[in-house]
Amino acid sequence: MPPKRPRTKIEKARHYLSGGGVVREDSDDELGLEDLPWEWIYEDKKSMKICGARMGKFECYLGDAVLLKAPASNEAWVAILYEFLEGEDEDDDGDTIIEKQARMLWFSSEKEIRSKKKRTDFLDNELYITTNTDENALTTINGKANVLSKEEFDRLYPNGKVPRSSKAYGKTFVCRRGVNTRTATYTEEFNWEDVYKGREDMDSLEELVESQTVKTRRRRAATKTRDLDDFVMDDDDFDEPETPKKRRKLNSATPTPSKAKQLTPRKFTTPSGRKIITKKPLEFTPLGTRMLSPSQMQSSPYQIARSTLHVSAVPHALPCRETEFDTVYSHLEAAITAGTGSCIYISGTPGTGKTATVREVVASLQSAVAEEQLDDFYFVEINGMKVTDPHQSYSLLWEALKGDRVSSAHALELLEREFTTPSPRRVPCVVLMDELDQLVTRNQGVMYNFFNWPQLRHSRLIVLAVANTMDLPERTLSNKISSRLGLTRITFPGYSHTQLMTIIQSRLEGVGKVIVEPDAVQFASRKVAAVSGDARRALDICRRAVEIAEQESTQQDPGKENLAPGTPSKSPGGQKTSALASKAGIVTIGTIKRAINEATSTPLAAHLRSLPLASKIFLAALLSRLRRTGITESTLADVVDEARRIGIMAQNKNVEAFLLTPGPMLEPQPEEELGVGVISTPSKRGRPAAKKEIDKAARVLGLGAVAMELSEAGIIGVESRHGDRVGRVRLGVGEEDIRGALREDEESRGLGFGS
Numbered sequence: 108m109p110p111k112r113p114r115t116k117i118e119k120a121r122h123y124l125s126g127g128g129v130v131r132e133d134s135d136d137e138l139g140l141e142d143l144p145w146e147w148i149y150e151d152k153k154s155m156k157i158c159g160a161r162m163g164k165f166e167c168y169l170g171d172a173v174l175l176k177a178p179a180s181n182e183a184w185v186a187i188l189y190e191f192l193e194g195e196d197e198d199d200d201g202d203t204i205i206e207k208q209a210r211m212l213w214f215s216s217e218k219e220i221r222s223k224k225k226r227t228d229f230l231d232n233e234l235y236i237t238t239n240t241d242e243n244a245l246t247t248i249n250g251k252a253n254v255l256s257k258e259e260f261d262r263l264y265p266n267g268k269v270p271r272s273s274k275a276y277g278k279t280f281v282c283r284r285g286v287n288t289r290t291a292t293y294t295e296e297f298n299w300e301d302v303y304k305g306r307e308d309m310d311s312l313e314e315l316v317e318s319q320t321v322k323t324r325r326r327r328a329a330t331k332t333r334d335l336d337d338f339v340m341d342d343d344d345f346d347e348p349e350t351p352k353k354r355r356k357l358n359s360a361t362p363t364p365s366k367a368k369q370l371t372p373r374k375f376t377t378p379s380g381r382k383i384i385t386k387k388p389l390e391f392t393p394l395g396t397r398m399l400s401p402s403q404m405q406s407s408p409y410q411i412a413r414s415t416l417h418v419s420a421v422p423h424a425l426p427c428r429e430t431e432f433d434t435v436y437s438h439l440e441a442a443i444t445a446g447t448g449s450c451i452y453i454s455g456t457p458g459t460g461k462t463a464t465v466r467e468v469v470a471s472l473q474s475a476v477a478e479e480q481l482d483d484f485y486f487v488e489i490n491g492m493k494v495t496d497p498h499q500s501y502s503l504l505w506e507a508l509k510g511d512r513v514s515s516a517h518a519l520e521l522l523e524r525e526f527t528t529p530s531p532r533r534v535p536c537v538v539l540m541d542e543l544d545q546l547v548t549r550n551q552g553v554m555y556n557f558f559n560w561p562q563l564r565h566s567r568l569i570v571l572a573v574a575n576t577m578d579l580p581e582r583t584l585s586n587k588i589s590s591r592l593g594l595t596r597i598t599f600p601g602y603s604h605t606q607l608m609t610i611i612q613s614r615l616e617g618v619g620k621v622i623v624e625p626d627a628v629q630f631a632s633r634k635v636a637a638v639s640g641d642a643r644r645a646l647d648i649c650r651r652a653v654e655i656a657e658q659e660s661t662q663q664d665p666g667k668e669n670l671a672p673g674t675p676s677k678s679p680g681g682q683k684t685s686a687l688a689s690k691a692g693i694v695t696i697g698t699i700k701r702a703i704n705e706a707t708s709t710p711l712a713a714h715l716r717s718l719p720l721a722s723k724i725f726l727a728a729l730l731s732r733l734r735r736t737g738i739t740e741s742t743l744a745d746v747v748d749e750a751r752r753i754g755i756m757a758q759n760k761n762v763e764a765f766l767l768t769p770g771p772m773l774e775p776q777p778e779e780e781l782g783v784g785v786i787s788t789p790s791k792r793g794r795p796a797a798k799k800e801i802d803k804a805a806r807v808l809g810l811g812a813v814a815m816e817l818s819e820a821g822i823i824g825v826e827s828r829h830g831d832r833v834g835r836v837r838l839g840v841g842e843e844d845i846r847g848a849l850r851e852d853e854e855s856r857g858l859g860f861g862s
């Protein structure tokens with residue numbers, strides 16, 4: 108394949124325009140239309156000290172204030188050229204190139220400053236000088252900026268506006284204060300011309316801002332502990348986090364400066380100013396999880412036990428996950444403090460506490476922020492089960508960053524620009540991508556982007572990708588790409604029986620009376636640990652056992668509703684109940700056995716387990732659709748697509764063998780619209796492996812016929828002719844009956860009945 112011709116500046120500008128629909132005027136660019144190479148300007152030939160850079164007729168020098176290309180708005184981004192240097196980057200083909208860069212000292216507009224401490228006296232074209240620096244390619248420079256004191260501005264422009272016809276229009280700013288954007292503290296008002304005349308004042312200016320503002324909050328001491336009381340501040344900890352020296356990939360698709368008036372400082376009211384601090388995850392489906400609080404309706408030990416054993420109850424702490432907690436915590440804390448991107452890939456079978464641990468870590472970090480012990484960060488949770496289309500993830504991430512709701516396609520473009528262009532944004536964003544297995548798309552664009560963006564130097568994106576399968580990145584993105592991504596991997600092992608016992612006991616602590624015998628807890632834990640080590644399953648069994656014991660106790664004595672075993676109560680006859688009744692209300696090994704057998708011993712369960720694998724795959728797909736959409740009915744086509752996805756993901760020899768059996772292929776699907784041809788698709792090198800998997804999955808055999816058989820048995824209802832892909836399907840039996848019967852079915856392993 109011939110090497111790709113680099114896009115000319117005009118082409119890039121067009122691409123940029125058509126991509127984002129951002130209308131710009133092309134009349135006043137100082138850099139000219141041509142893509143000429145940047146050259147260094149040396150102080151003198153002998154010393155070879157770089158003092159400036161030139162592109163065509165445009166020249167800029169150390170200490171100059173320059174305009175930088177803002178990604179998608181009319182915002183003015185301005186920085187002082189602090190140092191020139193050469194850094195490594197990758198070109199379109201992934202080859203390392205040496206790139207001319209500058210370390211830039213940023214100005215900040217009021218929009219970049221955390222809202223709760225915002226000043227109210229800012230001017231439309233006011234900027235605050237910061238002490239934040241980073242390295243950016245010279246190609247991001249878009250012209251020179253004029254920074255003035257308020258007095259000088261008023262003298263030059265007595266009516267308070269720069270005339271449109273003036274060359275200085277859109278490039279003139281007032282600076283009268285410095286700011287620390289992290290702590291939102293400001294310096295005293297100063298006169299810009301007094302404090303900054305040029306290059307020789309750069310250091311004193313930085314010192315002035317540093318000395319008059321409160322520094323970035325300290326990093327926590329080395330010993331990580333969840334107990335916030337242990338957060339101790341000491342002077343040594345007040346160090347500014349170091350900017351990492353390692354240079355990371357700058358996406359070569361970064362649009363270079365287009366001809367633009369985009370830098371015109373308009374009223375600072377564009378939507379990107381409305382940052383939301385997502386302290387709680389965004390909810391984007393109405394499928395809210397019911398949280399049962401033991402403090403509500405807790406009139407008997409049974410009720411308290413049922414609540415605390417409920418999987419939606421949030422425990423105060425997660426026993427047996429201390430190591431994992433610490434690892435995730437320290438990774439996140441380090442990335443937030445350093446302002447770098449990071450991607451952690453967390454895998455483990457269902458019910459091993461992955462989501463619960465991550466949520467607990469984020470909650471602890473948020474407490475640290477509230478206590479002013481950690482820099483602020485945004486948090487957004489994207490759950491593969493709850494998005495109807497994986498591409499929605501883009502809209503959700505953009506919304507978390509900027510507070511705007513836009514279409515997935517538009518969000519993708521905006522995110523690409525945000526992450527590939529320099530920006531004064533300093534607030535990192537933590538994204539929990541839960542149920543990542545569900546975000547698999549045909550070209551793997553979504554997964555690739557969320558893994559890749561943290562690597563881009565401007566993203567400050569920290570992704571926590573949570574999945575059941577350990578090798579999902581390799582399966583979907585090829586080994587080469589996944590090793591390049593440099594993911595930090597953490598695997599959550601299944602719980603041992605002693606761990607499950609600890610987890611259950613800790614949840615029962617608040618119950619007061621013993622209504623579950625220790626032997627019963629041990630029995631349930633051993634049963635579950637032998638199969639899966641799934642805490643959710645162990646909790647469900649115990650909760651069901653408590654329900655059975657409760658029923659037993661009321662059957663023994665109908666007058667003794669919901670009272671603790673042994674609690675004296677009145678029988679209908681007004682007499683005290685016997686000691687026998689209190690014994691009957693206790694969960695014993697026998698009760699656990701009944702709870703386990705309940706779901707698996709019915710004729711329906713036996714029938715479901717005897718079904719052929721194709722039928723089980725079909726049911727798995729239907730249940731997955733149901734969860735994902737919350738709608739009881741699916742089209743046959745959707746179920747078939749879901750089955751295809753399950754086929755790719757399932758780590759089960761039976762399923763693999765089934766999918767490899769020659770048979771009629773499903774009709775080809777239209778290529779996905781998103782991600783194709785845009786800069787976000789994985790490179791071609793990544794495709795073959797993923798493609799192979801998909802072809803394999805496409806062998807999902809005649810599921811229309813399977814649907815008919817299931818329908819005849821009354822397990823599902825179908826409204827269509829035989830094999831019609833647009834027919835509608837719904838469950839004819841309870842979802843829980845199916846899960847209960849197939850959860851521990853060996854043939855169905857990996858199909859998702861256990862989750």
Ligand SMILES: Nc1ncnc2c1ncn2[C@@H]1O[C@H](COP(=O)(O)OP(=O)(O)OP(=O)(O)O)[C@@H](O)[C@H]1O
Nearest residue numbers: 418425426457458459460461462463610642643862
């Ligand atoms: N160590 C623990 N202590 C107390 N409860 C736990 C622990 N681990 C898991 N749980 C509980 O088990 C249930 C399942 O946990 P969680 O959702 O975190 O698992 P998961 O690994 O993310 O599973 P899945 O892959 O199915 O999403 C939750 O109710 C959680 O509170």
